[in-house]
Amino acid sequence: MNILICYVLVLTLPRLILSGLQLRFLAQESAKTPYILDKDNFIKSAQYASIKEKISITETLLDVILIGFWLLYGFHALNNALVLSPLLKSVVFVLGFLLLQSLVNLPLLAYETLVVNKRFGFAKGGVGLFMGDTFKSFMLLLIIGGILIFAFSWIIMNVLNWELYAFILGMVLIVGLNVLYPTLIAPMFNKFTPLENVELKESIDALLMRVGFKSEGVFVMDASKRDGRLNAYFAGLGKAKRVILFDTLLDKIPQDGLLAVLGHELGHFKHRDIYKMMMLLLMFFGILLFGIAHLPQSLFAGAGLEISPHALIVFLLILSAPFGFYFMLIVNALSCHNELNADKFGASLTSEESLAKALLVLVKENNSFPLAHPLYMRFFYSHPPLMVRLIALNCAHLGTRN
Numbered sequence: 001m002n003i004l005i006c007y008v009l010v011l012t013l014p015r016l017i018l019s020g021l022q023l024r025f026l027a028q029e030s031a032k033t034p035y036i037l038d039k040d041n042f043i044k045s046a047q048y049a050s051i052k053e054k055i056s057i058t059e060t061l062l063d064v065i066l067i068g069f070w071l072l073y074g075f076h077a078l079n080n081a082l083v084l085s086p087l088l089k090s091v092v093f094v095l096g097f098l099l100l101q102s103l104v105n106l107p108l109l110a111y112e113t114l115v116v117n118k119r120f121g122f123a124k125g126g127v128g129l130f131m132g133d134t135f136k137s138f139m140l141l142l143i144i145g146g147i148l149i150f151a152f153s154w155i156i157m158n159v160l161n162w163e164l165y166a167f168i169l170g171m172v173l174i175v176g177l178n179v180l181y182p183t184l185i186a187p188m189f190n191k192f193t194p195l196e197n198v199e200l201k202e203s204i205d206a207l208l209m210r211v212g213f214k215s216e217g218v219f220v221m222d223a224s225k226r227d228g229r230l231n232a233y234f235a236g237l238g239k240a241k242r243v244i245l246f247d248t249l250l251d252k253i254p255q256d257g258l259l260a261v262l263g264h265e266l267g268h269f270k271h272r273d274i275y276k277m278m279m280l281l282l283m284f285f286g287i288l289l290f291g292i293a294h295l296p297q298s299l300f301a302g303a304g305l306e307i308s309p310h311a312l313i314v315f316l317l318i319l320s321a322p323f324g325f326y327f328m329l330i331v332n333a334l335s336c337h338n339e340l341n342a343d344k345f346g347a348s349l350t351s352e353e354s355l356a357k358a359l360l361v362l363v364k365e366n367n368s369f370p371l372a373h374p375l376y377m378r379f380f381y382s383h384p385p386l387m388v389r390l391i392a393l394n395c396a397h398l399g400t401r402n
C-alpha cells in the first residue's frame with residue numbers, strides 16, 4: 001500500500017497536473033493569433049494536441065489502476081498460482097506482467113492510431129496494418145522479452161553481486177540493439193529501398209564525404225503506408241549506419257532543405273550525440289539496478305512477494321517509470337542542447353535559411369502545435385520549440401505570428 005501511495009504522489013499526480021497545465025495552455029493559446037501555421041491548421045493542431053493529451057491522461061489513470069491491482073492483489077495471486085521451476089516461473093511471471101500492461105493499453109492505441117490519427121489525416125494504413133503491427137510487437141515482446149527475462153533471472157539466481165553483471169548485460173544489449181535495429185528489427189515493420197534519385201544521391205554522398213561519414217548507404221523508408229508525417233534519421237553504429245529518409249519527406253521538401261535536414265543529422269553524428277545518449281541511458285539503468293538490489297525486503301513482502309528474480313525484475317520495471325519521469329528532465333535538457341548544436345552544424349554545411357525553411361515544413365506537415373507549456377516541455381520535449389530554433393538560425397522572421 002505504501003509503495004502505491006508513493007507511486008501516486010511521485011508519478012501519477014505530477015503527470016496529471018502537467019497534463020492539466022498543458023490542456024489549459026493549449027485552450028488559451030489556440031484562441032490567440034495564429035503562429036507559424038495558418039488559422040485553420042493552428043486550431044487543428046491544437047485540437048490534435050489536446051486529444052493526444054486526453055489519451056495520455058487515460059493512460060496515466062489506467063497505469064495506476066494496473067499497478068494498484070498488481071501490488072494489492074495480482075502479484076500475490078500470480079506468485080501462488082505458478083508452480084514451475086524458479087527460472088521458468090520468473091519468465092512467465094514477468095511476461096504476464098508485461099502482457100497485461102500491453103493488452104490494457106491496446107484499445108487506447110487502436111483508438112489513437114485508427115480513429116484520431118485517421119481523423120487528422122496521419123494514419124494511412126487500415127485495421128489490417130494495425131493488427132499486423134500489433135501482432136509483430138507482441139511476438140517481439142514474447143520472444144526477445146522472454147530471452148532477456150531468462151538471462152537476467154539466471155544472473156540474479158547464480159551470480160554474486162548480480163547487479164554488476166546485469167549492468168554489463170544491459171550495456172551489451174543497448175549497443176547490440178543499436179547495431180541490429182536498422183538491419184533486423186526496423187525491416188520487420190517497414191520496407192527500406194536504396195535511394196533511386198541519382199542527382200539527390202550524389203549530393204548526399206558529397207555531403208557525407210565532407211563530414212567523413214561512412215555508412216551502408218542511403219535508404220528510403222515506406223513511411224507513407226502508415227503515417228503522413230515526415231522524418232529523416234541515421235540508425236545504427238559504426239559501419240552498420242544507415243541514412244534513412246521517409247518517402248514522405250522526399251515529396252515535401254526541396255533538395256536544399258533535404259540536405260540541410262541531413263546536415264543536422266550529420267551534426268549529431270559529428271558531435272557523437274548518440275554515444276552521449278547511450279551513456280545517459282546506461283547511467284539510468286545502473287542507478288536503477290543498484291537501487292533495486294538494495295531495496296528492503298519489507299517492500300517486496302508488502303506486495304505479497306519474497307525476494308526472487310521475478311520480484312526484482314517487476315519492481316525494476318515498476319520503479320523505472322517514476323525514476324525515468326524525472327530522469328527525462330536531464331535527458332531532454334541535454335537533447336535540446338544537442339539539437340541546437342546539430343542545427344548549427346547543419347546550417348554550416350548548407351545554409352541557415354534552407355534549414356529554417358525545412359524545419360518550418362516539418363512542423364507544418366506534422367501538424368505539431370508550435371507551442372507548449374514551459375514546464376510540460378521540460379518533461380516531454382526532446383527538441384526545442386521551433387521558434388527557439390529559428391531564432392538560433394537567425395531566421396526569426398520566418399516564424400512570426402501571421
Ligand SMILES: [Zn+2]
Nearest residue numbers: 264268339342
Ligand atoms: Zn536532431
